[in-house]
Structures are given as structure tokens and as C-alpha cells.
Amino acid sequence: MATTAIENYLKQILLLEEETTDGSLISMGLLAETMKVVPGTATAMVKRLADTGLLIYEPYGGVRLSKPGRTQALSILRRHRLIETFLVQALGLDWSEVHQEAEDLEHALSDLVLDRIDAFLHYPTADPHGDPIPAIDVSVSGVGRKSILDCSPGDRVRISRILDQNQDFLQFIDRCGLKPGAEVLVQSVDPAADTFLLSVPGCDTPTTMGRIAARKLMVEPTV
Secondary structure, X not given: OOOHHHHHHHHHHHXXXXXXXXXXXXXXXXXXXXXXXXXHHHXXXXXXXXXXXXXXXXXXXXXXXXXXXXXXXXXXXXXXXXXXXXXXXXXXXXXXXXXXHHHHHOOOOOHHHHHHHHHHOOOOOEOOOOOEOOOOOXXXXXXXXXXXXXXXXXXXXXXXXXXXXXXXXXXXXXXXXXXXXOEEEEEEEEOXXXXXXXXXXXXXXXXXXXXXXXXXXXXXXXX
């Protein structure tokens, strides 16, 4: 049976792979930084998982999930995102505070309880942050890669996903009316300041957003 540490590594490697567009290996330095461990600790765990067939490890190159590893990682991610959705929709927790709760609960819930939660929620396809929830067969619907960063002045888009789970950032997004589902007009882009001016219907004051924040807001066409 997988330990909590193993599940956390598999899930994090999956999330890092989602951020790459060229299928490149995940560097050990990046993995160690993300897991908040020293490189030697990350390398030891990666080698262990590679020996079990869950990872493909190339010394001095990096790591990627094998097919069995990806299946297991998606199962863990499904668990995490269903729990987040349940905590928000059924228990009324704020969307900015459920990430850590789900981190703790995802390792404890049985498949039976998780399936009941899925049915209770009427089989949601996305969590409160817009992250896609893998189906029971761990298939995942297509995920767009366009962010506010890719928009031009005059573009009207709908927020589809928030990539940053940090509580302060989510509270900022909430205050600005930029939660998933919100329609946004990109009023202007200031190349010199590297900022975007965003207008949301119902909000009196436009939001100025820097490049780092803009890349965390995934969008889709409004039509």
C-alpha cells in the first residue's frame, strides 16, 4: 500500500508535468524545491519509486511518471479535488481554506466514501478552483492552456481555472470577482509596467494585475 509520502510525490510530479508543454523531464532540483526537501531526499524517493515501476528516472536528467504511476497519481488527484468540492459545497468552507484540509483527508478516505461523495455532488467535473476532477476511470477532460497572460486588449474571456492554491492569492481573486465562471474584459495591457487592466461586470473598480498573477488565471472564450 502506498504511503502518504509516496502519494504526495506522485501527485506533485503529475502537477509539475501539467505545467510543462514540451513533455520534458521534471528536474530533481524543481521536485525537491516543490516538496520542500533537500535534493538528496527527493532523489532517494524517486529511485525507490522508479524501482517499483511508478516513475521513469534518468540520472542527471530528471523524472517523469510511468503509465502505472500516472494512473495512481490521477487517482490521488481525483480524491483531493472531490474532497475540496465537498468541503465547499456541502460543508460551506471557504474555497481559500480547503486545500490543506484536502491534503490531510485525501490519504484517509476509503474508495467507498469517495464514491458516495462523488454521487452526492452529482459527479462534478471541476473543483471550486476550476481544476478538472479525473473521472472514476481516471480519464481527464481536455484542459485549456490559455491564461490572462495570452490575452490582448479588448478580449472578453471567462475565468476557467485558478492555478495558485495559496490562501492569500485566492482571497485576492475572490475580492476582485475573478473566481471561475466570471466574465472578464481585458481593458488594456501596459508593456512597460508588465500589467493587465481587467474589468469584471458588477465590480466598480477594474483590477490591475501583474504578469506573475496573470499567468495563474486560465481562461476560455465566452462563446
